[in-house]
Amino acid sequence: MHKNSSPGNVTAAFGRLVEESLPGRRGEKAWRALLQAHATLMRRLDTNLREDTGLRLADFDVLAQLAGAGGELRMTELAARTLLSGAGLTRRVARLVEEGLVRRTNTAGDGRGVLIALTDAGIARLTETVPVHLQGVSKLFVERLDEQELAVLETALRKVIVDCTFG
Numbered sequence: 001m002h003k004n005s006s007p008g009n010v011t012a013a014f015g016r017l018v019e020e021s022l023p024g025r026r027g028e029k030a031w032r033a034l035l036q037a038h039a040t041l042m043r044r045l046d047t048n049l050r051e052d053t054g055l056r057l058a059d060f061d062v063l064a065q066l067a068g069a070g071g072e073l074r075m076t077e078l079a080a081r082t083l084l085s086g087a088g089l090t091r092r093v094a095r096l097v098e099e100g101l102v103r104r105t106n107t108a109g110d111g112r113g114v115l116i117a118l119t120d121a122g123i124a125r126l127t128e129t130v131p132v133h134l135q136g137v138s139k140l141f142v143e144r145l146d147e148q149e150l151a152v153l154e155t156a157l158r159k160v161i162v163d164c165t166f167g
Contacts (some may be wrong), residue, residue, distance in 0.1 A: 039139055049134045053129045058084060058092060060133055063101060063118065063126045072117035074107065101125055 022028055046057035065081045079089050093116055096102045102123035107113035
């Protein structure tokens, strides 16, 4: 029979683990703020975009990544640019193909490579959603920070960007 620990004991144990792992708890508040800001902004942007355009934020991201790359990418390159796992991206691309927003083809000369390309419908959908998305980014993020805060935030975050290829 397993006995549950009291909340006070769990809190104390967790606090000790944090202290041991982050001496002086250096950076803990900044880390938690980053996680909370990211989670709340992504949820809000996704909800607003879905309500205003019917498109999910992750779908928008796929379309925007393709547009930023000239309209097409190999599936592996698309996976590296989005924050989706390989399986998650495969399912998302399949739905976008069904909706007619992208097309999937094998790359010339390499039967293993898969190329994902925007369709005219995908470009039209992106044209409709970019202003809505960026208005949300502006309202929820940019307008709340001054120029100095934006510059400091960009500099700080660039220092911690790591290669995150998902698979």
